[in-house]
Amino acid sequence: xxxxxxxxxxxxxxxxxxxxxxxxxxxxxxxxxxxxxxxxxxxxxxxxxxxxxxxxxxxxxxxxxxxxxxxxxxxxxxxxxxxxxxxxxxxxxxxxxxxxxxxxxxxxxxxxxxxxxxxxxxxxxxxxxxxxxxxxxxxxxxxxxxxxxxxxxxxxxxxxxxxxxxxxxxxxxxxxxxxxxxxxxxxxxxxxxxxxxxxxxxxxxxxxxxxxxxxxxxxxxxxxxxxxxxxxxxxxxxxxxxxxxxxxxxxxxxxxxxxxxxxxxxxxxxxxxxxxxxxxxxxxxxxxxxxxxxxxxxxxxxxxxxxxxxxxxxxxxxxxxxxxxxxxxxxxxxxxxxxxxxxxxxxxxxxxxxxxxxxxxxxxxxxxxxxxxxxxxxxxxxxxxxxxxxxxxxxxxxxxxxxxxxxxxxxxxxxxxxxxxxxxxxxxxxxxxxxxxxxxxxxxxxxxx
Amino acid sequence: xxxxxxxxxxxxxxxxxxxxxxxxxxxxxxxxxxxxxxxxxxxxxxxxxxxxxxxxxxxxxxxxxxxxxxxxxxxxxxxxxxxxxxxxxxxxxxxxxxxxxxxxxxxxxxxxxxxxxxxxxxxxxxxxxxxxxxxxxxxxxxxxxxxxxxxxxxxxxxxxxxxxxxxxxxxxxxxxxxxxxxxxxxxxxxxxxxxxxxxxxxxxxxxxxxxxxxxxxxxxxxxxxxxxxxxxxxxxxxxxxxxxxxxxxxxxxxxxxxxxxxxxxxxxxxxxxxxxxxxxxxxxxxxxxxxxxxxxxxxxxxxxxxxxxxxxxxxxxxxxxxx
Numbered sequence: 001x002x003x004x005x006x007x008x009x010x011x012x013x014x015x016x017x018x019x020x021x022x023x024x025x026x027x028x029x030x031x032x033x034x035x036x037x038x039x040x041x042x043x044x045x046x047x048x049x050x051x052x053x054x055x056x057x058x059x060x061x062x063x064x065x066x067x068x069x070x071x072x073x074x075x076x077x078x079x080x081x082x083x084x085x086x087x088x089x090x091x092x093x094x095x096x097x098x099x100x101x102x103x104x105x106x107x108x109x110x111x112x113x114x115x116x117x118x119x120x121x122x123x124x125x126x127x128x129x130x131x132x133x134x135x136x137x138x139x140x141x142x143x144x145x146x147x148x149x150x151x152x153x154x155x156x157x158x159x160x161x162x163x164x165x166x167x168x169x170x171x172x173x174x175x176x177x178x179x180x181x182x183x184x185x186x187x188x189x190x191x192x193x194x195x196x197x198x199x200x201x202x203x204x205x206x207x208x209x210x211x212x213x214x215x216x217x218x219x220x221x222x223x224x225x226x227x228x229x230x231x232x233x234x235x236x237x238x239x240x241x242x243x244x245x246x247x248x249x250x251x252x253x254x255x256x257x258x259x260x261x262x263x264x265x266x267x268x269x270x271x272x273x274x275x276x277x278x279x280x281x282x283x284x285x286x287x288x289x290x291x292x293x294x295x296x297x298x299x300x301x302x303x304x305x306x307x308x309x310x311x312x313x314x315x316x317x318x319x320x321x322x323x324x325x326x327x328x329x330x331x332x333x334x335x336x337x338x339x340x341x342x343x344x345x346x347x348x349x350x351x352x353x354x355x356x357x358x359x360x361x362x363x364x365x366x367x368x369x370x371x372x373x374x375x376x377x378x379x380x381x382x383x384x385x386x387x388x389x390x391x392x393x394x395x396x397x398x399x400x401x402x403x404x405x406x407x408x409x410x411x412x413x414x415x416x417x418x419x420x421x422x423x424x425x426x427x428x429x430x431x432x433x434x435x436x437x438x439x440x441x442x443x444x445x446x447x448x449x
Numbered sequence: 450x451x452x453x454x455x456x457x458x459x460x461x462x463x464x465x466x467x468x469x470x471x472x473x474x475x476x477x478x479x480x481x482x483x484x485x486x487x488x489x490x491x492x493x494x495x496x497x498x499x500x501x502x503x504x505x506x507x508x509x510x511x512x513x514x515x516x517x518x519x520x521x522x523x524x525x526x527x528x529x530x531x532x533x534x535x536x537x538x539x540x541x542x543x544x545x546x547x548x549x550x551x552x553x554x555x556x557x558x559x560x561x562x563x564x565x566x567x568x569x570x571x572x573x574x575x576x577x578x579x580x581x582x583x584x585x586x587x588x589x590x591x592x593x594x595x596x597x598x599x600x601x602x603x604x605x606x607x608x609x610x611x612x613x614x615x616x617x618x619x620x621x622x623x624x625x626x627x628x629x630x631x632x633x634x635x636x637x638x639x640x641x642x643x644x645x646x647x648x649x650x651x652x653x654x655x656x657x658x659x660x661x662x663x664x665x666x667x668x669x670x671x672x673x674x675x676x677x678x679x680x681x682x683x684x685x686x687x688x689x690x691x692x693x694x695x696x697x698x699x700x701x702x703x704x705x706x707x708x709x710x711x712x713x714x715x716x717x718x719x720x721x722x723x724x725x726x727x728x729x730x731x732x733x734x735x736x737x738x739x740x741x742x743x744x745x746x747x748x749x750x751x752x753x754x755x756x757x758x759x760x761x762x763x764x765x766x767x768x769x770x771x772x
Contacts, residue, residue, distance in 0.1 A: 205578075209642070
């Protein structure tokens with residue numbers, strides 16, 4: 001692999017520097033222009049005007065393989081991730097079959113390595129088949145080559161407090177964490193499909209009330225305190241959920257939380273026309289919740305941004321609203337949305353964004369090679385972003401095999417320019433650089449436009 | 450008039466009054482020996498019912514036939530999702546057969562709105578989940594105006610399971626358009642979420658106590674009782690049928706008290722009734738009851754709706770048929 005030199009990039013959006021990458025690591029960083037001698041065969045990126053950040057880490061991605069390769073594969077999802085500036089993604093366990101054994105976890109890991117665009121770290125199921133009853137092989141997943149540390153039944157809440165308690169006790173021994181889909185199943189009927197409030201009342205749609213989220217966060221916080229184990233709140237969506245997280249952190253409980261770009265930017269009014277593109281779980285909430293989420297992300301109460309990238313086939317979305325699939329795409333647009341909503345608006349700095357999208361999620365997931373400062377000796381997992389560029393989202397330009405994109409036609413300021421995984425370019429100008437030949441088990445070819 | 454009838458809120462006051470006027474002339478036709486009008490000759494109307502219905506489906510079918518439309522009924526139970534076909538594929542398959550109007554009943558709220566985005570035909574909402582049932586509200590308004598004339602300032606009390614009622618949602622919207630003074634009554638567990646801000650915005654009153662609603666102010670002109678499904682008890686919405694009746698039923702003593710205050714009070718119910726639960730037999734069969742008038746108005750109102758959506762107001766005389 002030839003050397004890579006990035007010149008004139010503002011590190012974390014601050015001082016400009018030149019960076020030499022050799023053998024997948026950062027070999028030299030200099031704020032003195034021209035101080036780095038450019039090797040003859042080096043690839044040089046003129047990053048004048050761009051900001052250099054550690055590559056993004058997504059704690060919450062659905063890659064759909066195995067089981068629904070028509071909607072996403074590890075290869076196509078990896079391409080979308082690389083295009084979005086990610087160097088690591090955590091692949092949720094709700095595939096078919098479910099990732100609830102060591103073998104299944106290793107399979108995902110290997111699919112990711114074959115695709116070669118992003119580090120794909122499997123999330124293990126907490127319970128067998130995500131049924132919420134018996135523990136999955138947590139220890140075997142942890143001991144496997146995949147080294148699973150994040151466990152989740154995402155899509156379903158672990159409603160049974162006894163199961164949650166045992167799982168927390170069990171994973172404490174190997175430093176695991178449970179990412180909980182916090183949603184008390186008994187507080188809504190089975191067909192709940194949006195936020196419970198005035199709009200759901202008018203539309204005649206069954207909804208989830210906010211306490212379905214906050215009550216589980218509160219319960220899990222107490223269980224985390226009792227067991228001395230770690231709980232991560234997946235996709236927090238309500239102001240009262242944030243309030244409970246703030247309280248738990250103040251008590252020193254080992255609780256972390258993530259928020260999605262869509263919960264930071266899209267409100268419940270989007271479901272007025274019953275467009276299932278906007279059907280997502282947890283649901284889009286009112287403006288007051290959005291403002292609380294933004295504030296909590298800015299002040300660090302919410303540790304990380306995670307996409308909950310959830311590809312679906314068009315025909316699984318073209319049912320009546322209550323019958324349509326939950327979820328929306330997010331990998332390719334995450335930076336642009338978060339930059340626009342949080343940084344451009346002055347709520348936080350680019351360095352804060354970097355913390356929420358790289359170092360904090362890497363720390364939560366135990367991924368030591370990601371989210372590191374741009375300094376000599378760190379693995380070269382990097383992203384260059386253009387904070388002035390305007391992006392108009394075109395769902396048909398996506399690397400994802402699915403098109404359930406809620407941002408289609410929206411304009412954002414801030415774009416991913418180049419992504420670097422262990423010293424190798426994986427995306428440029430919003431397009432993934434898919435390795436030749438297609439090595440994704442036959443599926444990689446489909447990830448190309 | 451718009452191409453579709455999806456919500457009672459789609460109609461302006463003038464459009465409602467126009468439909469009600471047309472319905473009145475259709476009602477006259479119903480009393481003739483030969484009931485057929487040529488207005489929709491050559492038009493195809495499909496009644497696409499994804500959910501069981503007897504009165505609404507037969508009412509739309511008769512309405513189409515008396516207007517000389519070719520009317521076809523397609524029924525299918527359960528969601529298309531459970532059969533593996535998307536709703537979009539189901540309706541596109543049907544509208545591929547050159548259909549002018551799709552009358553849709555679906556168990557899912559919003560299904561008709563979604564279909565209207567996908568097809569060229571006129572879509573008429575014949576009841577979507579717990580959302581709306583605009584032709585029911587029109588026939589209710591028709592029934593009320595036949596007896597009361599202009600509804601401006603008239604007091605209407607709607608009682609029952611509001612959370613799950615599409616009749617309530619369409620009525621509250623249409624009656625607002627017509628200027629009626631509406632109070633809705635339900636136990637707190639069957640009051641829709643966000644009803645407070647909604648009612649303030651749309652100008653209707655909420656009441657948890659039926660007797661306060663009926664007897665706390667000027668006597669009502671109309672009391673509309675909504676069906677309460679017995680399975681709501683297992684959902685924990687109320688403890689027993691008996692307790693519901695005591696709190697929210699139009700019982701004989703309540704009827705007597707109502708009549709004492711206003712002898713001409715109208716008792717309405719969209720059917721099917723649970724006699725003895727939300728409405729007593731005495732109330733259902735009293736001289737004040739216009740429940741069968743509602744059913745009879747159904748055909749005339751649906752004829753009027755089909756006429757206005759498919760022919761429009763400038764399509765020539767109804768008796769002579771469309772251009």
